[in-house]
Amino acid sequence: MNVAHKIKSLVSDQRFVLSLLTVALFIFFGLKNSAFFNADFVIYPLIRDAATLSVIGLAQLCALSIGHLNLAVGRMAAVSALAAGAAYQYLHVSLLLGLFMGLFVGASLGALTGWIIVKSQVNAFIVTLAMDFALLGFVTYIYVTFTGATTAFTTKPAGMEFWRNTSWHQYCVAGVCGPKIFPMMLVPAIIAIAVIGFIFSKTRLGRELLSTGSNLRAAKLSGIPVDRRVITAHLMSGLLAGLAGIMLAFTNGSFTAAIGSQFMLPSFLGPVLGGTLLAGGSVAVLGTFIGTLLTLIIRQGLSVQGIGLETLNIALGLVLLTALSLGQIQKMFTAIRMRGRT
Amino acid sequence: MSAELLVESVSKAFPGVQALDKVNLALHGGTVHALLGENGAGKSTLIKIITGVYRADAGNLKTNGEERFFDSPIEATHAGIAVVHQERNLIAEFSVEENITLHNPPLRLGIIDRTERTRLANEALTTLGFEIDLNERIKNLSVAQMQLVEIAKALVTKAQIILLDEPTASITAGETVKLFEVISRLKSQGTAILFVSHKLEEVYEICDTVTVLRDGVSVLESKPLANYKQSEIVDLMVGRHLADRKVVIRKVDRQVNAVLELKNLKTSLGHESVSLSLYPGEVLGMYGLVGAGRSELARSILGLHEITGGEILLGGKSVKIKSFRDALHVHRIGYVTENRKEEGLFLDFSVRKNVSVTILSKILQKLGIIHVGKEDVVASKYVDRLGIKVVDNDQLAGTLSGGNQQKVSVSKWLAAETKILIIDEPTVGVDVRTKASFHELITELADEGLSIILISSDLAEIIAISDRILVMRDYELVGEVENTKDYPSISRSIMSSIHSGS
Structure with missing residues (x-):
């Protein structure tokens, strides 16, 4: 193998560039202020947030894979968390059963959304926006009705404390323990990344989803069941949104109406920074995690420097714009090169 | 003076390919000039240089005596050059009328004069003898109708120099006849017309002079077409002798x-x-x-x-x-669509994935995993069988030439047996x-x-x-x-x- 060629293809890989940027910024912030390297108060929560936000990123990625958007990811997360919380509070189910019930609700909501899009032929943007509003009302109504002023389900199923507060260093194999900075919450995120990555890169389902996103008409004419795939994509989106919602509820220690209200923007940042096309047809699953991590490092890093929230958001916006423009500039060069062939 | 366009020793290189190499072409008013060549010979590049889409690396362009290249298509339009591109440049959401008058909408007090616009569009379409609702949106038209709108768009500019890049590629014989009538009329009015086509019968019917490009070189420069036989022109285009195909009458059993x-x-x-x-x-x-x-x-x-x-x-x-x-x-039953880019291919997918899209169920392992080895074998089979020119099966379909794209879009149906x-x-x-x-x-x-x-x-x-x-x-x-x-x-x-x- 040609080494120069290998290096070239590595450098042109968005994930590689993104990882490099992430590591560089991490070191930069740490050198500026060593408080940033604090394992307990900075790194551990940062990775825990990255785990949850990566999952919501994957939820968005599933919709993006077919060229759709899911503006209701946050609210689907809220409803799933509500379902799980209610199950723990009133049905006293086990942690795992409550989780499955929550995920089932999320998946059903997603599938319903997909079905409405297919049947009504209305743009996914509109349908999910409407869904978001409807669910917002629903969630608030349920919490107020059932819990009165507290507006939260606070019953903690057995094992919840373990998931929210422990890290991998409590697990040792043959004397070697896991790193202290890796929270247990990373486990569901890793599973989600592995499963979704596997689906999109290896399976027929993934190929059919991406075909649908790449060119809907060509997919239809090639005998791909595009309507069913639209529903599948939204089902997956709802399921993952549900998972993220429950992960956040576990992290917070309570199930509230506010869960998911901060999800929408991050849900786009991760996948898009990672290299997922907004137009559909191409996804970056691992990139979603790296992209999410990057945004959190910038946010956390700047806030450790004592920069105010407003400045912080401006900085974040600029970094995003730059990172995304780089991809666009690269695309322009490719286009110019391709034109030479006509 | 009558219109004149002189291309002198124009060269243009793209990374890895010399698209044009010292090309000459003299286009005069009152003539129809054929620009011929295979796909990739440089015809479209030349047209894009004339109209200011690309910048030439070297050479001169003289328009009506003025020596200069255009920096943008708008400049070329203002200099009296109209072009009908091979790729249709229409705005899908706009109406027929809006598209026809897109470059130069009639204004009154800075506001578009709708009555005048309708009149202009109507006039152009009537000239072409083409009936269509002026308010219909482009996206609802067939490919051929779009082509006619594109031609009408060039007509309204009243340009002195008109470049037609495969104007008849997707219209029918009847419409072609009408188009040729229009071309003849424009010619008699002193307009200079450059005509690019793969249909040699048509070229002989309408053109006076001819330039042939092969691999970016003008192998025949602005010569009277009548001096050359069709087979000679084909030889010049392909660079070697293409034997006339035998006429074979196949026997089909219709008793079954x-x-x-x-x-x-x-x-x-x-x-x-x-x-x-x-x-x-x-x-x-x-x-x-x-x-x-x-x-x-x-x-x-x-x-x-x-x-x-x-x-x-x-x-x-x-x-x-x-x-x-x-x-x-x-x-x-399979269907090879006429709109290969819009419906036939996944342009950002590899050739391999494009071929296998109809047979995913046949190349599965456990858990719905696609067997990439089998997929590659199938893709290679049809790449070889149809002679699709690719670097490897992972090349993106969007980077192939038109002919090769079409072969890929046929392959998936053959693969599906x-x-x-x-x-x-x-x-x-x-x-x-x-x-x-x-x-x-x-x-x-x-x-x-x-x-x-x-x-x-x-x-x-x-x-x-x-x-x-x-x-x-x-x-x-x-x-x-x-x-x-x-x-x-x-x-x-x-x-x-x-x-x-x-």
């Missing part, structure tokens, strides 16, 4: 059961009663004017539009085809050599037992490869011709069935 039979088929799109039979191994040509309802019939058979009456029989059995998916997996293939306008915008290889391929496939319906508006193509020709007009079959491949007599009988009674 038809593989596909339509009985008084009525569709929601307007076919009242269409009946036809397709026999095993037959190439059934379907000729017609634009809007005659041929593609619409094909799409209705395949379940995209509702069948409201009559019957579809496959191998003698009456069937209901619900969708393209149903047609492919249950009934083994369909029994019936409906091929819609397969060689639009494809060069002479690729076209010939495509025709050979279609004949070969039929020889292997595939039954083919060939929809084409290219009379020469229909006559070259069909066994039998059906003629459709206004959603109705109006003629059937047994193809003896004798061009003059067959074209005459096809044309007479198109025009009889109208």
Whole structure:
């Protein structure tokens, strides 16, 4: 193998560039202020947030894979968390059963959304926006009705404390323990990344989803069941949104109406920074995690420097714009090169 | 003085390829100048340099005596150059009228004068003898209608120099005749016209002078066309002698059961009663004017539009085809679309993925995992079989030339082992050599037992490869011709069935 060629293809890989940027910024912030390297108060929560936000990123990625958007990811997360919380509070189910019930609700909501899009032929943007509003009302109504002023389900199923507060260093194999900075919450995120990555890169389902996103008409004419795939994509989106919602509820220690209200923007940042096309047809699953991590490092890093929230958001916006423009500039060069062939 | 455009020693390189190498071309008012060459010879690049889309690396451009290159297409338009591009540059969401007057909308007090706009658009369309609702949106038009709008758009600018890049690629013979009348009229008014086409018959009909490009070099520069025979021009284009293809009359057994039979088929799109039979191994040509309802019939058979009456029989059995998916997996019917970029290909997918899209269920391992090894074998098989020029199977379909893209879009149906293939306008915008290889391929496939319906508006193509020709007009079959491949007599009988009674 040609080494120069290998290096070239590595450098042109968005994930590689993104990882490099992430590591560089991490070191930069740490050198500026060593408080940033604090394992307990900075790194551990940062990775825990990255785990949850990566999952919501994957939820968005599933919709993006077919060229759709899911503006209701946050609210689907809220409803799933509500379902799980209610199950723990009133049905006293086990942690795992409550989780499955929550995920089932999320998946059903997603599938319903997909079905409405297919049947009504209305743009996914509109349908999910409407869904978001409807669910917002629903969630608030349920919490107020059932819990009165507290507006939260606070019953903690057995094992919840373990998931929210422990890290991998409590697990040792043959004397070697896991790193202290890796929270247990990373486990569901890793599973989600592995499963979704596997689906999109290896399976027929993934190929059919991406075909649908790449060119809907060509997919239809090639005998791909595009309507069913639209529903599948939204089902997956709802399921993952549900998972993220429950992960956040576990992290917070309570199930509230506010869960998911901060999800929408991050849900786009991760996948898009990672290299997922907004137009559909191409996804970056691992990139979603790296992209999410990057945004959190910038946010956390700047806030450790004592920069105010407003400045912080401006900085974040600029970094995003730059990172995304780089991809666009690269695309322009490719286009110019391709034109030479006509 | 009359219009004049001189291209002098123009060169242009793209990374890895010398697209144009010291090309000369002299275009004078009152003449129609043919610019010929295979795909990739540099014709489109030259046109883009003339119109300011690309910057030349070296050379001169003289327009009406003024020596300069244009920095943008708008400058070229203002200098009196109009161009009809091969890729249609229309705005899908705008109306026909808005598109025709796009570059120079008539203004009154800075506001678009709608009455004047309608008049201008109407005038251009009337000149072309083309009837269409001025308020219809472009996205609702057929490919041919879009092409005509594009031509009308060039006409309204009243340009002195008009560049036509394959204007007849997707319009029918009747419309071509009208276009040629317009071209003749413009010529007599002193307009200079550059005409790019792959259809040599047309070139000989309308052009006075000729320039031939091969691999970016002008191998024949602004010579009188009458001095060259068609075969000589082809030799110049391809750089070697292309033997005339033998005329083969294939024998198709029509005593057996038809593989596909339509009985008084009525569709929601307007076919009242269409009946036809397709026999095993037959190439059934379907000729017609634009809007005659041929593609619409094909799409209705395949379940995209509702069948409201009559019957579809496959191998003698009456069937209901619900969708393209149903047609492919249950009934083994494939459809090669006329819009390969919009409907035929996944441009940002590799060739491998494009070929395998119809056979995913056959290359699975456990857990629904795609067996990439098997997928690659299938892709390689058709890449070899059809002679698709690729670096490897991972090359993106969007980076292939038009002819190769078309082959990829055919491959997926061959891979799916369909029994019936409906091929819609397969060689639009494809060069002479690729076209010939495509025709050979279609004949070969039929020889292997595939039954083919060939929809084409290219009379020469229909006559070259069909066994039998059906003629459709206004959603109705109006003629059937047994193809003896004798061009003059067959074209005459096809044309007479198109025009009889109208």
